[in-house]
Amino acid sequence: MTTTDINTTAVPRWWQSRVARRFFGHRLALLGLVMITLLTLACIFGPYLLPYDSLHIDLRGRFSPPMSGQHYLGTDPLGRDIAARLLTAGRISLLVGFFAMVLATILGTLIGVIAGYGGRVVNAVLMRFVDGFLSFPTIFMLLALAVALKPSPVMITIIIALTGWMEVARIVEAEVRSLKEREFVLAGRMLGLGKMHMMFREILPNCMGPIIVAATLTVARAILLEAYVSFLGFGIQPPLPSWGNMLNGAQQYLGSAPWLAIIPGIAITLAVTSFNFIGDGLRDALDVRNDSF
Amino acid sequence: MVAGGHPASAPDVALSVRDLTVSLPVGMERLNAIEGVSFNLNRGQILCVIGESGSGKSMTASTIMGLLPRGMETSAGSITLEGREIVGMEAEELRSLRGRVVSMIFQDPLSALNPLMTVGAQIEEAMAAHGEGTAQSRRTRTVELLTEVGLPDPAMMYHQYPFRLSGGQRQRVMIAMALSLEPTILIADEPTTALDVTTQAQILTLIRDIQRRKGMSVMFITHDFGVVAEIADSVVVMEKGHVVERGEAAKVLKAPDHPYTKRLIAAVPHLRAEDRPREATASAAAEPLLKVRNLVKTYRSGSRLFRTERVVPAVQDVSFEVRPGHTLGVVGESGSGKSSLGRLLNRLMDVDSGKILFDGRDIAPLPESEFRSMRPKIQMIFQDPFASLNPRMTVGQILTVGPKAHGMSGSKAREEAMELLNLVGLDVRAFDRYPHEFSGGQRQRVGVARALMFKPQLLIADEAVSALDVSIQAQILELLDRIQRETGVAMIFITHDLRVASQICDEIAVMHKGRIVEFGRPSQIFFNPEADYTRQLVAAIPGERFDDKTTVPTQADTGT
Numbered sequence: 001m002t003t004t005d006i007n008t009t010a011v012p013r014w015w016q017s018r019v020a021r022r023f024f025g026h027r028l029a030l031l032g033l034v035m036i037t038l039l040t041l042a043c044i045f046g047p048y049l050l051p052y053d054s055l056h057i058d059l060r061g062r063f064s065p066p067m068s069g070q071h072y073l074g075t076d077p078l079g080r081d082i083a084a085r086l087l088t089a090g091r092i093s094l095l096v097g098f099f100a101m102v103l104a105t106i107l108g109t110l111i112g113v114i115a116g117y118g119g120r121v122v123n124a125v126l127m128r129f130v131d132g133f134l135s136f137p138t139i140f141m142l143l144a145l146a147v148a149l150k151p152s153p154v155m156i157t158i159i160i161a162l163t164g165w166m167e168v169a170r171i172v173e174a175e176v177r178s179l180k181e182r183e184f185v186l187a188g189r190m191l192g193l194g195k196m197h198m199m200f201r202e203i204l205p206n207c208m209g210p211i212i213v214a215a216t217l218t219v220a221r222a223i224l225l226e227a228y229v230s231f232l233g234f235g236i237q238p239p240l241p242s243w244g245n246m247l248n249g250a251q252q253y254l255g256s257a258p259w260l261a262i263i264p265g266i267a268i269t270l271a272v273t274s275f276n277f278i279g280d281g282l283r284d285a286l287d288v289r290n291d292s293f
Numbered sequence: 294m295v296a297g298g299h300p301a302s303a304p305d306v307a308l309s310v311r312d313l314t315v316s317l318p319v320g321m322e323r324l325n326a327i328e329g330v331s332f333n334l335n336r337g338q339i340l341c342v343i344g345e346s347g348s349g350k351s352m353t354a355s356t357i358m359g360l361l362p363r364g365m366e367t368s369a370g371s372i373t374l375e376g377r378e379i380v381g382m383e384a385e386e387l388r389s390l391r392g393r394v395v396s397m398i399f400q401d402p403l404s405a406l407n408p409l410m411t412v413g414a415q416i417e418e419a420m421a422a423h424g425e426g427t428a429q430s431r432r433t434r435t436v437e438l439l440t441e442v443g444l445p446d447p448a449m450m451y452h453q454y455p456f457r458l459s460g461g462q463r464q465r466v467m468i469a470m471a472l473s474l475e476p477t478i479l480i481a482d483e484p485t486t487a488l489d490v491t492t493q494a495q496i497l498t499l500i501r502d503i504q505r506r507k508g509m510s511v512m513f514i515t516h517d518f519g520v521v522a523e524i525a526d527s528v529v530v531m532e533k534g535h536v537v538e539r540g541e542a543a544k545v546l547k548a549p550d551h552p553y554t555k556r557l558i559a560a561v562p563h564l565r566a567e568d569r570p571r572e573a574t575a576s577a578a579a580e581p582l583l584k585v586r587n588l589v590k591t592y593r594s595g596s597r598l599f600r601t602e603r604v605v606p607a608v609q610d611v612s613f614e615v616r617p618g619h620t621l622g623v624v625g626e627s628g629s630g631k632s633s634l635g636r637l638l639n640r641l642m643d644v645d646s647g648k649i650l651f652d653g654r655d656i657a658p659l660p661e662s663e664f665r666s667m668r669p670k671i672q673m674i675f676q677d678p679f680a681s682l683n684p685r686m687t688v689g690q691i692l693t694v695g696p697k698a699h700g701m702s703g704s705k706a707r708e709e710a711m712e713l714l715n716l717v718g719l720d721v722r723a724f725d726r727y728p729h730e731f732s733g734g735q736r737q738r739v740g741v742a743r744a745l746m747f748k749p750q751l752l753i754a755d756e757a758v759s760a761l762d763v764s765i766q767a768q769i770l771e772l773l774d775r776i777q778r779e780t781g782v783a784m785i786f787i788t789h790d791l792r793v794a795s796q797i798c799d800e801i802a803v804m805h806k807g808r809i810v811e812f813g814r815p816s817q818i819f820f821n822p823e824a825d826y827t828r829q830l831v832a833a834i835p836g837e838r839f840d841d842k843t844t845v846p847t848q849a850d851t852g853t
Contacts, residue, residue, distance in 0.1 A: 192699060
């Protein structure tokens with residue numbers, strides 16, 4: 001018996017893989033990715049490049065419309081530079097969205113994996129708990145919690161995460177339950193691997209596709225939720241800017257200075273749709289069911 | 294490619310394929326799925342197209358049916374169906390030919406039948422789609438068809454849903470559906486591969502009977518030379534998209550020309566008249582490693598409270614012994630409880646009652662935490678080489694994860710894994726690769742290596758070669774045989790294929806409905822069976838006639 005020859009052709013790099021090819025073939029997803037990258041870079045470096053600080057008050061230059069002088073996007077009722085505020089607010093909004101997603105995904109994955117791999121009782125208890133959380137109207141719960149707790153950015157992040165993990169948990173639970181029946185899981189048990197090892201090292205890596213998709217969509221949802229709560233005045237508190245409380249401040253001047261509302265509105269729309277596009281693209285790319293070359 | 298002797302328009306040719314080439318989308322493993330394929334299907338004959346997976350045999354059928362997957366197209370050649378050229382024909386015109394002139398039955402009848410429609414409705418639908426008859430006449434015809442394919446109580450069957458039927462019955466429904474428009478050509482794509490051996494024999498008989506009665510022409514796709522020997526008039530052998538040999542069935546089977554055909558035929562397992570040679574007499578006298586006593590397992594589903602409980606006895610009162618260095622074959626059809634038995638022995642399922650004495654210790658009642666330390670001694674090889682390896686782990690990780698969990702150091706585990714890769718005939722470079730980079734046979738070698746990492750005393754192989762091509766099957770059997778000789782491991786070899794069992798087993802237990810109905814040496818079981826059920830099983834083995842039951846020496850004999 002000689003050595004069987006194994007396929008010696010070059011191993012394809014990840015960007016040549018089917019998933020990557022399909023993702024990059026998805027125009028909207030690619031557009032979303034580009035926009036998010038630009039938006040993030042602008043929020044990180046933008047404020048250093050602008051002539052005004054986001055908190056610099058100039059009462060003589062109140063309500064300047066966009067493209068007046070050095071104020072590229074105009075000024076607000078206190079004469080602060082909107083471009084600077086928008087990018088600083090973007091930092092807060094994107095950070096809140098991102099970390100809320102991370103927390104929600106970790107929590108959801110944890111509960112989903114345990115519920116999926118556990119026995120009937122564990123599954124029933126955890127999944128009814130998920131159902132319980134799902135049956136609360138999210139916005140009211142969010143507002144109630146925001147009123148009760150001190151609305152710092154960290155607290156807002158935690159609150160948003162607490163209302164957003166259930167979807168991930170459900171997706172992961174379903175995925176784990178179907179993977180549990182596969183022979184490689186039996187093989188792991190045959191090797192005498194522990195439960196923790198089975199759940200998190202054998203099964204979990206196989207659910208990464210759906211988790212990544214859910215996570216992307218959760219970011220979009222978290223950014224939107226932060227904007228809601230801040231707009232209603234229970235979220236990020238001024239003078240710290242966020243896209244939501246910029247909208248809030250713009251309400252009274254809708255007629256006279258519409259750009260106050262339009263500019264943060266566009267930022268929210270761009271961020272949310274971009275994340276949704278990326279999520280859709282990932283879903284199509286990772287879904288083996290609609291397999292067309 | 295030789296174009297064959299007959300002109301394409303000869304009246305006795307029902308289907309003629311000439312220099313057919315179907316291209317694959319760019320970036321696939323080869324340029325064309327099939328290349329320059331030519332053959333004739335004569336009227337009133339059965340033509341078998343045989344080849345291993347990836348040989349392009351199913352692709353040929355799909356091309357004839359006009360059912361190519363997206364991204365593939367016929368790039369050259371011609372297909373003449375009953376004198377009409379169909380390459381380049383309008384989709385609508387082709388659709389009217391499908392079903393009426395040429396019809397197809399598939400490998401998996403469950404996925405080919407609509408689960409939400411009754412059997413009768415599905416057969417009628419095919420007729421209605423082609424505007425055949427009235428509602429009343431279609432209904433009568435459907436019941437006739439169900440009778441014709443030998444289904445019990447056709448009037449009742451008409452109202453059944455597919456999930457209520459057995460695999461064989463579903464395949465009969467598929468055949469009825471294919472026959473509903475009285476096609477002159479029937480294409481059967483591995484119609485018996487998913488079936489048990491006794492059911493397979495019945496379906497083969499049915500197809501041959503119908504073919505004779507109606508004078509149909511049948512193109513039968515298979516990977517099993519046993520099936521070819523049963524039904525074929527002529528044979529086309531395909532390898533990697535090319536036709537390598539064609540001719541009369543008797544001639545190809547008896548005196549194959551092409552080396553590939555010879556290899557394939559040599560790899561077909563046969564019942565062996567003599568028992569496995571036992572050089573080590575000492576091991577025969579040794580104390581049994583495993584003693585199973587009155588093992589019982591019953592599946593319960595539904596709820597006792599709501600009186601919907603279903604009780605399925607999977608393993609009933611099973612007892613046997615296995616000695617070190619010996620192989621016990623467990624054979625039976627699907628649902629016989631043989632796989633459940635394997636999982637019980639490995640404690641992947643809990644035992645209801647009975648004893649499993651492993652090395653003198655009863656492991657049946659042990660809780661998982663206590664049994665865990667014994668797991669390394671009992672290892673298993675799984676059926677599906679695609680599902681049994683974690684796709685997200687490298688081969689190295691797959692091999693070393695178990696020993697590491699039991700406290701072996703990383704470097705030691707790596708060293709052992711390298712050694713085992715060598716032993717199972719894989720390059721050590723395989724260590725850092727992912728399972729998807731390997732073929733089915735290579736993956737199964739990884740599965741064998743994984744089971745050997747612990748140097749187990751008992752190896753349970755659950756249909757370990759069933760999903761593989763015959764030539765690969767022979768290699769894996771030889772590998773298992775060699776490993777047993779070298780390590781003296783005891784083996785329980787679970788299979789539905791009696792031919793395979795006779796290659797590798799010292800003793801065989803025949804299981805039927807959860808019970809062992811016969812137990813003995815292979816020579817006795819296969820050539821002098823006592824139980825009726827064993828006799829049926831042996832009689833159903835396809836193609837044992839063509840070589841007079843004399844054994845061609847296979848790898849298992851010549852292996853060292």
